[in-house]
Amino acid sequence: MEKTVVKVENLSHRYGGSQWAIKDISFDIRGKGVLGLLGSNGAGKSTTMNIICGVLNQTAGNVYINDIDVRQHPLEAKRYLGFLPQKPPLHPDLTVDEYLTYTAHLRSVPGDEVKRAVGRAKEKCGITHFSQRLVRNLSGGYQQRVGIAQAIVHMPQFVVLDEPTNGLDPNQIVEIRHLIKELATDHAVLLSTHILSEVQATCDHIKMIEHGQLVFSGTTQEFDNYIEPDALVMGLETPPSLEDILSIPGVKSAEPIEPPFIRVKFSGSTDVVKRLVEKSVQDRWQLTEIRVERSSMDEVFAELSNKKNKPK
Numbered sequence: 475m476e477k478t479v480v481k482v483e484n485l486s487h488r489y490g491g492s493q494w495a496i497k498d499i500s501f502d503i504r505g506k507g508v509l510g511l512l513g514s515n516g517a518g519k520s521t522t523m524n525i526i527c528g529v530l531n532q533t534a535g536n537v538y539i540n541d542i543d544v545r546q547h548p549l550e551a552k553r554y555l556g557f558l559p560q561k562p563p564l565h566p567d568l569t570v571d572e573y574l575t576y577t578a579h580l581r582s583v584p585g586d587e588v589k590r591a592v593g594r595a596k597e598k599c600g601i602t603h604f605s606q607r608l609v610r611n612l613s614g615g616y617q618q619r620v621g622i623a624q625a626i627v628h629m630p631q632f633v634v635l636d637e638p639t640n641g642l643d644p645n646q647i648v649e650i651r652h653l654i655k656e657l658a659t660d661h662a663v664l665l666s667t668h669i670l671s672e673v674q675a676t677c678d679h680i681k682m683i684e685h686g687q688l689v690f691s692g693t694t695q696e697f698d699n700y701i702e703p704d705a706l707v708m709g710l711e712t713p714p715s716l717e718d719i720l721s722i723p724g725v726k727s728a729e730p731i732e733p734p735f736i737r738v739k740f741s742g743s744t745d746v747v748k749r750l751v752e753k754s755v756q757d758r759w760q761l762t763e764i765r766v767e768r769s770s771m772d773e774v775f776a777e778l779s780n781k782k783n784k785p786k
C-alpha cells in the first residue's frame with residue numbers, strides 16, 4: 475500500500491463562540507496525485523488547509539505530515555510541505571532568481587544545494603527564461619508559476635495549492651492545470667477550488683466539506699456517479715407506442731423529446747437498458763442510440779451541499 479503522506483485525525487476548530495468551523499474531520503492522503511478539496515463558501519476548506527499547513531492551531535484533533543505532528547513539531551513537518559496560499563507571497567521588486575533563492579533559504583535548503591534547487595523548480599514550472607525578470611513585470615499566469623515554484627523549491631512530498639487559477643485568463647488556466655498535473659507525478663497535491671471543471675480536469679480524488687463536516691470522500695469518478703442514474707434517452711427510427719415501452723419491467727415513464735428521441739425513466743438497476751435493447755431488436759424499433767443520463771458535477775455538488783448535517 476502507498477505510504478501515508480498526510481494524516482488528518484478528528485480535526486475540529488472553533489474560532490471562539492460556540493459554532494464549530496469544522497468538526498471531526500478525518501482523512502489520509504497517500505502517495506502522489508491530485509486531491510481536490512471542495513465545499514461551498516464558508517464550508518471550512520480554508521480552516522482545514524490552514525491547520526494542515528500549520529498556519530492555524532486547531533481546537534482539537536491532530537495532523538501528521540510524514541508521521542510528524544504538525545502542531546508539536548511544526549518546523550520539521552514543514553520540511554515536507556509546500557504551500558501556495560490564495561494570495562501568493564511574492565516579492566515584486568526581486569527578480570525570479572532572487573526571490574526563489576530567498577525562499578529556498580527560508581525553506582532551509584542547504585547552501586550548496588540552493589542553486590540546483592532553484593534551477594529545478596524553475597524548470598518544473600517553465601520559468602527558466604524569466605530568471606532575471608522582476609516578478610512585478612511578469613503576467614498573472616507567470617507570477618502564479620513563480621508562486622508554485624516557491625512551494626516546491628525544497629522538493630516537499632506534499633504541496634497545498636489554494637485556488638491556484640483564481641484571476642487567470644482561460645489560456646493561463648489551462649497551462650496552470652497542466653502544470654499541476656505534472657507536479658502530481660512527483661508530489662501529493664491538495665488543491666482547493668470552487669471550479670468543478672477544474673476538479674474534473676485535474677483531480678484524481680475528491681474530499682468535500684460542508685457545514686464543517688466531510689460529506690464526500692472518493693475518486694472523481696465516484697463523485698460523478700454519486701447520484702444513481704434514473705433516466706435514459708433512446709433514439710428510435712420506428713418507435714413503438716409508449717405503452718409498449720411502459721410494459722418493460724423497470725420502466726416508470728416514457729416521454730417523447732426531440733425526434734427520434736424518447737426519454738425513459740426507470741427504477742432499480744440499469745438492467746433495464748439490456749431489456750430495452752433486446753425488445754428494440756425483437757420488435758424492430760430501429761434503435762440508433764441509447765445512453766444513460768448521468769447527473770452533472772454541479773448537481774452532485776448541490777446534492778451534497780444540501781445534506782442537513784450542520785455541526786452542533
Ligand SMILES: Nc1ncnc2c1ncn2[C@@H]1O[C@H](COP(=O)(O)OP(=O)(O)OP(=O)(O)O)[C@@H](O)[C@H]1O
Binds near residue numbers: 489513514517521522
Ligand atoms: N478568523 C475567523 N474568525 C471567526 N470565524 C471564522 C474565521 N475564519 C473563518 N470563520 C468561519 O468559519 C467557517 C469556515 O470558514 P472557512 O473560511 O474555513 O470556509 P471556506 O470553505 O474556506 O470558505 P471560502 O470558500 O469562502 O473561503 C465559516 O463559518 C467562517 O465564517
